[in-house]
Amino acid sequence: MRILLWVVSGMLASLCCTAGNLPDNFFVSKLDNGLELLVIEDSSVPLATIEIVVRNGAYTETPEYDGLSHLYEHMFFKANEVYPSQEQYMARVQELGIVFNGTTSNERVNYFMTLSSEKLREGMQFIDDAIEHPLFLKEEMEKENLVVDAEFQRNESDSQFLLYDAMQKRLWGEHYSRKNTIGDHQIIKSATPEKMREIQSRYYYPNNSLLAVAGDVNHEEVFRLAEEIYGEWQPCDFDPFEKWPIPEMVPLEKSQYFVEESSIAPTPILMIGYHGPDVRNDVKATYAADVLSLVLSQKTSKFHADMIESGLATYADLSYYTCKYTGPITMTLVPDPGRVEESAKRLLGQIEQMLDDDYFTDEQLETAKKLLVISDAYGSEKTSDHLHTVTFWWASADIDYYTGYAENVQKVTREDIKQYVKKYLLDKPYVLGVFATAEQRESSKLDALMKSFSN
Numbered sequence: 477m478r479i480l481l482w483v484v485s486g487m488l489a490s491l492c493c494t495a496g497n498l499p500d501n502f503f504v505s506k507l508d509n510g511l512e513l514l515v516i517e518d519s520s521v522p523l524a525t526i527e528i529v530v531r532n533g534a535y536t537e538t539p540e541y542d543g544l545s546h547l548y549e550h551m552f553f554k555a556n557e558v559y560p561s562q563e564q565y566m567a568r569v570q571e572l573g574i575v576f577n578g579t580t581s582n583e584r585v586n587y588f589m590t591l592s593s594e595k596l597r598e599g600m601q602f603i604d605d606a607i608e609h610p611l612f613l614k615e616e617m618e619k620e621n622l623v624v625d626a627e628f629q630r631n632e633s634d635s636q637f638l639l640y641d642a643m644q645k646r647l648w649g650e651h652y653s654r655k656n657t658i659g660d661h662q663i664i665k666s667a668t669p670e671k672m673r674e675i676q677s678r679y680y681y682p683n684n685s686l687l688a689v690a691g692d693v694n695h696e697e698v699f700r701l702a703e704e705i706y707g708e709w710q711p712c713d714f715d716p717f718e719k720w721p722i723p724e725m726v727p728l729e730k731s732q733y734f735v736e737e738s739s740i741a742p743t744p745i746l747m748i749g750y751h752g753p754d755v756r757n758d759v760k761a762t763y764a765a766d767v768l769s770l771v772l773s774q775k776t777s778k779f780h781a782d783m784i785e786s787g788l789a790t791y792a793d794l795s796y797y798t799c800k801y802t803g804p805i806t807m808t809l810v811p812d813p814g815r816v817e818e819s820a821k822r823l824l825g826q827i828e829q830m831l832d833d834d835y836f837t838d839e840q841l842e843t844a845k846k847l848l849v850i851s852d853a854y855g856s857e858k859t860s861d862h863l864h865t866v867t868f869w870w871a872s873a874d875i876d877y878y879t880g881y882a883e884n885v886q887k888v889t890r891e892d893i894k895q896y897v898k899k900y901l902l903d904k905p906y907v908l909g910v911f912a913t914a915e916q917r918e919s920s921k922l923d924a925l926m927k928s929f930s931n
Contacts, residue, residue, distance in 0.1 A: 499516075501516055502514070502516055503515040503516075503517070503695035503699075507706060509682040509708075509711045510681070510683025510684075511687055511706055512685070512686045512687070513687050513699060514686060514687070514689070514875070515689050515693060516689075516862065516863060517690075517691075518691055520859075521692060522593050523691045523860070524590070524592070524593040524690070524691035524692060524693050525588055525690045526588065526589050526591075526603055526689050527586055527587065527690075527867055528586070528607050528685060528687055529586040529685060529687075529688065530585050531583070531685070531716075532545050532548070532675070533580055533582050533583050533584050534581070534582045534653065534655055535582050535722055536678070536720065537654060539652075540663065542653040542659050542660040543659010544659065544663065544675060545585055546580040546585075546664075547659070547672070549578040549579070549580045549585050550578075551612055551620060552578060552587050552606050552610065553578070553587075555616060556605050556606050557609035559605065562616060572602065573595070574599065574602070575589065575590045575591070576590075580657055581657060581868065582654075582655060582799055582872075583871050584870075584871035584872065587606070588864065590860055593692040596689075596697070597701055600687075600698075600705050601705050604705050607680065612669035612672040613669070614669055617668065617669055621666075621667055627658065631658060633740065636745055636808070639736055639910075639911035640806070642909055643909045644749070644804075646907045647728070647749045647804065649726055651725055651726065654725075654801070678716050678719075678720060681711050681716075682709045682710075683711040686871075687702055690860060691860070724801070725751060725802040727905070728751065728904075728906070730905050731907070731908065732907045732908070733909070733927075734910075735909070735911075735923055736911045736912075737917055739914075743790075743811075744813055744911065744916050745808070745809070745910070746810075746816065746823070747807065747809070747910075748806070748807040748809075748824070748906050749804055749805070749806050749807075749906060750900055750906050751805070751904075752796055752900050753765060753899075754798075754799050754801055754802050755872065755873040759877070762803065763881075763885050763892070764888050764892040764893050765803075765805065766796060766885065767845055767848065767885060767892075768830070768893050769795055769796055770845075771840050771841060772794050773844075774843060774844070777836060777840060778829070779794075779826055783809070783819070783823065783826070788812055788818060788822055789809050789811045791810040792807075793806075793807065795807075798872060798873070800871075800872045805900060805901065809823050816910065827897065830893070830897045830902075831897060831898070833890070841888075841890060849886065852881055852882050865878065
């Protein structure tokens with residue numbers, strides 16, 4: 477992932493950025509209203525993917541808005557002033573041969589459509605109609621509230637999701653809603669058009685958004701059409717993140733332990749959560765976190781030998797999720813039901829061992845870095861999917877973070893990993909939770925186990 481060159485075209489406002497290793501098929505610019513533009517040219521297939529991205533998502537949500545960025549995403553694909561009913565909207569989708577979707581994450585909401593590149597103008601106009609002129613019809617809201625809530629209910633059938641959610645509540649405390657993308661049942665079901673308009677009035681402006689187009693397109697034409705179609709979209713005269721600041725996550729004061737009981741857990745699941753680095757304050761550690769996770773995932777690793785080959789667990793993992801605001805570190809374990817305590821202690825014991833020079837070999841370190849670089853390259857093969865990855869980083873870091881990713885990962889050293897472990901894992905407060913059935917809870921004496929960790 478490399479650094480950007482800014483491209484100027486016609487009436488578009490010029491931008492300054494550090495020149496570097498921008499891919500030859502990447503082109504960027506910016507409209508006078510603040511709308512940032514990204515074009516990725518790829519003529520291999522006569523298709524174009526058009527994506528609008530907004531800095532919105534769970535991190536903007538106070539408890540009374542928990543999950544409403546996600547609901548807003550659903551309402552984007554509903555009636556607007558140009559297509560004032562769902563039937564008219566879908567008829568236009570069929571006319572243009574569009575495949576569409578959207579996603580909501582902690583720090584981004586994106587909407588994208590793929591269609592024939594010959595219909596580029598029509599597709600760009602169609603997305604503009606939706607982003608600028610939504611209607612939020614009450615009858616459509618009432619239907620969609622239930623659709624989004626059903627997604628929540630489907631997640632609740634997954635024992636790992638339920639454990640993760642229970643851990644998140646303890647890990648983030650009063651700011652749980654800022655990390656809870658899926659939302660809250662009652663908030664979603666009771667959402668109103670007025671709340672959708674409030675979200676729109678805070679975040680849905682060109683100077684808080686990115687228009688990205690990828691595929692069989694010419695960047696100069698895209699820039700010209702963007703000026704023509706999106707140039708009249710009115711910017712906000714305030715900074716949303718100054719007016720509604722994102723709070724810093726409150727550090728854990730001490731470790732916490734809990735047992736969640738459910739009838740759907742086929743075997744106990746154990747999860748440990750830590751507050752990790754973020755791209756604002758410790759970008760170097762975010763690369764080290766990714767590399768360490770790939771070191772541990774290798775079947776030749778000491779971590780795999782101690783946790784899996786030993787028979788203590790059928791699954792063990794250390795993961796990190798990169799964020800602008802405090803990325804979570806998560807250790808997940810599916811232990812032998814009869815050896816939960818031993819498994820948990822062995823898992824926590826791995827952290828101190830990570831500082832040993834022989835915990836992983838130079839070869840394993842280089843393999844991890846190569847795997848990350850290969851994954852990055854593989855992800856760029858399908859342009860439409862590649863676009864979503866780039867826009868994710870635009871929102872949670874910047875495009876430079878993405879374009880410089882492979883280079884920076886390869887620079888990670890053993891010492892960088894040790895510093896990451898010392899700063900975020902070793903002797904740091906955490907949340908440890910176990911998810912199990914009532915029978916497993918009793919037979920494995922899980923409550924006593926949790927108390928033993930607190931002593």
